[in-house]
Amino acid sequence: METIIQGKAYVLGKNIDTDQIIPAEHLVYSLSDPEEVKLYGKYALSGVPIDQAGLPTGQIPFVEEGDFASPYTIIVAGPNFGCGSSREHAPFALKVAGAKAIIAESYARIFYRNCVDGGFVIPFETTEPLNKTVMTGDELAIDMENNTLTNLTQNVVTQLRPLGDVVTIVQAGGIFEYARKNNLMASNEA
């Protein structure tokens, strides 16, 4: 897998819940039909109130009207990202829109599991409130080997928390790939 993830930052506040990530009315589309899947990209983060969208200024949609993908690939947010419902459509929508990683101070459990086990986007944690200093549009680079974040626009390097236990699942690309590698796919009786 890639060891450097580089791209433009999209900055959000705290407690970004799954209704803001993908509003419930859009959960009806297929997650396997390639044409319908694009709609998840179109509506990714469309529930965020516009004054909170793309901080510090706000008023910056994650995906422009009429587009199906975002120019931003790294989401930077405060604590409790992904709280609320269990919908896996949330990390899926972020991935479809083109996001590769999230850097937040903390995550809600189900969203975190979904990111890791589904292999959608990589959920990094930071101990610093980076969403207060990083600006939407900054060019960022995450070094997965050294767990560092470099803000190329502001020329600042920050340490991220190691992924810990789940790093092997992230490296495998999801729970199924991990389980196959480790012979965990046997049935309950085995």
Next chain:
Amino acid sequence: MAQTITQKIFARAANRKFVDPGQSVWLNVDVLLTHDVCGPPTFDIFKQEFGPDAKVWDPSKVVVLPDHYIFTANEHAHRNIDLLRQFAADQNLPNYYDVGTERYRGVCHVALAEEGFNIPGTVLFGTDSHTCTSGAFGMFGSGIGNTDAAFILGTGKLWEKVPDSMKFIFEGQMPEYLTAKDLILHILGDITTDGATYRAMEFDGEAVFSLPMDERMTLCNMAIEAGGMNGIIAVDAITEAFVKARTSKPYEIFTSDPDARYHSMYRYQTDKLEPVVAMPHSPDNRATVRSVAGTPITKSYIGSCTGGKLTDFMLAAKILKGKKVAVKTNIVPATVLVASQLSTESYEGQSLRHIFEEAGCDIALPSCAACLGGPSDTVGRSVDNDVVVSTTNRNFPGRMGSKFAGVYLASPLTAAASAVTGKLTDPRDFL
């Protein structure tokens, strides 16, 4: 070594004597729950990963309860029901509750209890964050995503980190103006929406054990609003009577050891607590109803897994009997059984249905309805700048439909009192 009730359930499901908080273990799953929003993508992943002809690990342990987008003209929503039906037929699933048939039940968390799937000591995972509701039965219930659910479908197992436990003790008796919703909104105001992330929330104390199962389910339902992995209440005679009336399956009762280790303990003098709301736009944005009384509302909504059970409607009827509502008021029973109970159960000689109709409420068919907004034709969906008082569990921006609406989460007593006046109103004004 001393363990909490949640640790003991984990230990049983992991075939161990003892598990430590923080340790990751593989659990044998007793029941997997899914519904119309997350079932179809879960089944897709299952087929993709285990093969087109693969069979689920145990058909009797898979419960499929469509409930989210039922009474809508949305064609994609209908297609999702068709996909559930097809999978249930292909896999011979005995516990599929099809829409448009007499097997249809309604909101999954309430139906699970009614149908006897909530069994003390067991492990339930569901593709819905409010799966924690079932913890009211002294069992482990927790929400997961589609990928994890597909993994369980094929293997009957899932990895999970053993949670630390937090204990919330409600001492003394419940005053008549308080409900379980007030208790959990109090907790949320104290610990906030990530105060229990990755932890078990154990509810204890005389007031908790005085509550009927409906109310205990309301407490556990909103553990997820604090980020909790699960909510849990030990089994007592009330639990056992409820369970035994619905299933003959054997079960094991676990209790927390007196010297079990807790992350933290919170104690409340229940009779000192006041009715509260969670103001827009977060379930932890607590205020006493009195402090915001008089705030004009445009809608009152009484329904959902947390606020659409028989007990919720009994409480609302206490206030609505002989009154007229001043704003649009939706009564949305969680299940078909609750809907029928509106006709068979009465308060002071009148059926609940009669009381609500006379008051001018709109009674809807049982489903999740506008609790999560839903397709544009969903009954009760918020529009424009609606200000809603609601017995549901979330009030994040746009949750009930309109991004510009504000939702006050409240008890059924507060929602009913506010419906009558058209303003946020403390239920004590009517009791």
